[in-house]
Structure formats: C-alpha cells, structure tokens
Amino acid sequence: MHANALPIPPVIRLAVDCMGGDHGPAVTLPACRAFLRNHPEAGIVLVGREADLASASAWERCSIVHATEVIEMHDPIEIALRKKKDSSLRVALSLVKADEQGVSRAQACVSAGNTGALMALSRYVLKTLEGIDRPAIAAVLPNQKDGFTTVLDLGANVDCTPENLLQFAVMGSALVAALGGNENPSVGLLNIGEEAMKGNEVIKQAAELLRVAAAGGHLNFYGNVEGNDVFKGTTDIVVCDGFVGNVLLKAAEGLAAMLTAFIKQEFRRNIFTKMAAVVALPVLNHFKRRVDHRRYSGGALLGLRGLVFKAHGGSDAYAFEQALNRAYDAASNRLLDRVHDRILETLAAMPGTSVSAAPTAADATLSA
C-alpha cells in the first residue's frame, strides 16, 4: 500500500479496541466520547462486545463492530494468535488493513491491551512494511529543553541487529517529521559512556550504518548518546534495542513515582510542612501537570502496513484520549506514507541492501 496514490478519505476514522487495558469500556468509551467532541471531523469505530458498548449506540460519527472475545492482559501470545480469533483487538486491527484497492475502513487502530498480543497480532494481520524486518514501539519522554525525546524500541525486540537499529532510526525520523513538524530530526544511538567499552559489536556496527545513512543525507545522525541524554534532550530521537528501551522507560517511571512520593511525604511531615504545602500547592500542581506521564501516553507501533497506537494498560480516560489524539495526528499527517517513503529511500541508498523502490498494492494484501 502506497497511500500517496490514494484519495484522502473525507474523515479520519480510528478503530478502537474498547475491551483492552486494565479497565476496558469504563475507560475507552469516555475517552472516545471526549475525542469525538474535540474532533468534529473525525469518526470512530468502536470494537468490542455489543452489550458492553450499547451506551455508545446513538453517538454521532461512531459505529460499533461486534467482537465476541477479549484478550486478557495476561493471555499468552499463542492464545491471542491461535485461539481468540474474534477478539476485539484482532477485529480492530483488521479494520486498518487495506483491501485490494488500498482502502481500509479505519486509518489507525488504538488499543490499551497486552503489548505482546498487540505486537504479534499487528504483525500477523497487517504485516510489516517492505524494508522493515521488525516493527518497533516508539514513545516520547519529556526533556529538559521543554520538548520531547522520541525513544524506540521500547520493548518489541529484545535482541536487535545493526540493521534493525538503522530501521528504527529511519522510522523514528519519519514519526518526528510527521508529528513534530521537524523534517530533519537528530538521532542519537544509545550507548554507554565509559572509555573502556564504547558499546558492543551490534552498537558499533549500527553506528557505522547510521553514519553511512547520514553521509547520504538520509538521516541526521548525532552520534552516541547516554542514558541521561534522553532527559537532557540532546537529540530528538534515541535509538536502542527493546530490552534497554524497556528498562529505561520503566526505570524512569519508577524513579518519577518515587520522587513524587517523597515530595508528598516531606510536605506531610508535620503541621508546618503541611502549611507550606498549602502555599506551594499551585506551584506543585503546575509541576505535576508538566511531568504528567499521561500526556505522553500513546506509543506508536512503527513499521507495519497500518497505523497502530498503544496506550498504557493502566490508562485512565484522559491518558487513553491522548493516545487517540496521537493516532489521529499520525493519520492526518500521513505517517504511514512517510515511514514507507523514508525507509525505501534510505535503504535504496545503502550499500548491500536490495529494496525495490516501487511497492505495489499487492504487497499490502499479502497474506501469511
């Protein structure tokens, strides 16, 4: 599917897996409703058990697609792939899949479900884009420059090859260009800073590939960065394997939670600190909003023949709505085409790769 050739659909429609996440429809429905209110030109397809979605049956620009099964947060991938063939997640993903004419019923899918199942089903239903070996999960973290650092991969791929890391860099660049309006975002390769051991072999080879891509003008490669650079905002994008990215993300969540708890404890210590808290409250609330991780909710699964966004499993309605917003922005800004174009352009220019420059509609409908 090369959507440049397609007419832009009159409205952007999102396919929403309403049953996913820790809270299911109790969170997804209010989020969808708020999203529809804030996007008068958008539509939503709610996917899930009809009985659970009945309250939305009269909403405007909203249709309901019935799916009888639900993938639980701890269902193994095999269950998601082989047993629950009518799961809300799978049905939602299939709505994003292009038909033979390259047309799909929805332009992006959003789920707060089980990441493993989401990744496996996405690959199975949508397939990867030409030139991409593995999809990656990208998300943004706030940085000290009052901007965001896009980090990928955040957990889809435990072991990565240098080629995977190059692909992540290119996909991340397309994402930041599409959503951040920065056509030439800088890319850092996550490494460790000690002189002894500037990374392992994979990292060294990835750096070499990134340098070649940068020399060809296909990438703005900054060089190696370290863990603290993510929060310094040294580069727009930080590329790493999914193991390291996942540890980094969760450690950041854990540290932020700890520091927040400590601040609360300090202000509750005694009557004087409680009085200080009253005075400091507006400032602290402003700070809290600024680092509210719900604002950054919505990881993008990149490298698939369809747009898929993942909200945190524990999302509340506000966080889930942010994921819907990001999916909407990605669809409006034609992220899929941008990723596709960038990856073909970059890989075509790399020595030793063989990617045909002209994908066909048949690619999109290829079944496993």
Added chain:
Amino acid sequence: MHANALPIPPVIRLAVDCMGGDHGPAVTLPACRAFLRNHPEAGIVLVGREADLASASAWERCSIVHATEVIEMHDPIEIALRKKKDSSLRVALSLVKADEQGVSRAQACVSAGNTGALMALSRYVLKTLEGIDRPAIAAVLPNQKDGFTTVLDLGANVDCTPENLLQFAVMGSALVAALGGNENPSVGLLNIGEEAMKGNEVIKQAAELLRVAAAGGHLNFYGNVEGNDVFKGTTDIVVCDGFVGNVLLKAAEGLAAMLTAFIKQEFRRNIFTKMAAVVALPVLNHFKRRVDHRRYSGGALLGLRGLVFKAHGGSDAYAFEQALNRAYDAASNRLLDRVHDRILETLAAMPGTSVSAAPTAADATLSA
C-alpha cells in the same frame, strides 16, 4: 589471598588516588582530611605528585606515596596500561595488592578516575578472585522503601554470560551482607515485563542458574524484576549486564536532574511562586538531602583480589568522602573474604563448575 587466615591489621588504611577525577587534589585532599577526622582509628596513604600533596605532609595517620604520572579522564585504556606505568591510580592499586604473606599496605583503594582505566588496571594489578570471570561495578540507588537497592553491573561488562550474571548476584549478596548487615538479601534479575518476550536467551539461562543456586540455599533469588522495581525496592539487589545497568544509572541521573530543574523553574515563575518557594524551602531542602546522589557515591569494584572503590568523576569533597566511608566500611567488614567465601561456596555447589574450595596464598600473588 584468603584473609580469614590473616591477623586483622591494627588500623584500616585506605590508598587514595589523589589525582583522579575531574578536580584532583582540590577535592580528594579535603575529603581525606574530613575522613581522617571522622575515623580516628583509620589511616590514609595519599598517592600522587608530591608537589600537589605537600599540604598534607604533616597530617596524622597519613603518609604520601609519590607517583609521577596522572591518568587523565579521557586517556584510553592502552595509555593507562602500557604507557603511564607510574600513574597515581596504578601505584594506589598496587598498595592494595597482597604480598606473598598475604599482607598489603592498604586495605582498600579509592579513586574518582576514569572508569575504564580503573577497571583495566585493577584487573591487571590485583587479578580477579578465583571463580570470578569478570569484576563488576556495584552501586546503590535510593528506593521508595527508604532503603537502597544495590545494582550491578553498572558498566564494566557490556556483554555478559549467564555465568557472569550469577557471579554478580553472589558478589552483590556478599556486598549487601557486609555493608548492610543483611545476611540473606533478595536478588532480582532485571528483565522486561511484556508477555511476548520475557528476556533473551542469556537472561533465561541466568534465571535458571540463579534458581539452582537459590535451591541450594546459596542465594535468595526473587525472580525477574523490571526497571521500576529498582526504585520500588522490590529486591535488595538487582542484577543486569553492564550496558543495561549503565543506561539505567545515567537515565536515572538525567531524569532526576530534569525534575529538579523543573521544580526550580516552577518556583521562579513569578512573584507569587517565589514567595511560595520561601515557605516551601525547608521542605524542599529536606527532600533534596534525601535524594542527594552524592550520598550514594562510591561504586564497589567486586571480584578482584583487593577492595577498590570508585567515586564519580565529578565528585565534590563531600561525595568523595562518602566513597572513602564506603571503602572503610567494606574493609572493616571484611568484604573481600565474604565475596571470596560466598563465591566459592556457591560455585562449588553448582553442577558443572569446577572450583577448588581451598585457595592458596600463591593465588593472590599470581602475575599475568
């Protein structure tokens, strides 16, 4: 060297590389002076250029050993190992090396120098303990239980085998037992939480080794933990490879720095927030002391035939003094023997390993 057989020296002496770190003697000398004041039973051997250390020549319980060369923070390892043979770091390490009678001039070495050089020279001068393939760097991070989580490895080993990770777990247990007084600390194996991909092959095999060691009563293995568990304090110890550990540590430093900067900005926003800051200041200062990373300064290099502690390169005198304190506590609590004993005990009980139970003094003086 199996120091159980040795008489406990009358005082603990620390060998200090006074030239290491970003600031050299300007930081190390005041730290040593404060340390000596607070430890009336301890001695220090200052190592560095005589001219730079002259101000300490009259200090009590303090001697000066001249070293003509200095390893700069960005000197490559080859320079440290092959060229600068009279560096302060190398001379300081050699003071910790046991002679043929198992006696050394100092019981621990402390440096704020270049980590790569410190690790390489430590291995070269001191050698690794029997049963240890590679030394690891261990440090503590604060956790939400108001305690500390010991994390290793933090950057010495980029690629690790399952056996390395087992050794790190055992060494970390010995460290926490010696310094934290907890004889049976729990160990978590750092992994990622998504169902899809519970770690790579190395992690899976390491988990198996840790389970075997735990079944034999040699380790308190909790199981897999994730990045946020470090700050939750789920386990006393978290084991990971040096790449992941280094990224985690630096990301935590970066995030903490960002949040601190944000809080400051919020309180400086306008006249009202500045007034709130005055009221909140004592509370914020208390919070700041609580998470002051300088308190946690002093990573331990474990697995060597001698105690070596590393302070952060950018340490100020307070932070460097904390590293001296940790080195002193480790020496007083016979950390070296504990690591040695635990590792032999554990490995002897593991199927497929061959470690002799009785090391000899000759082991300690083995030269490469």
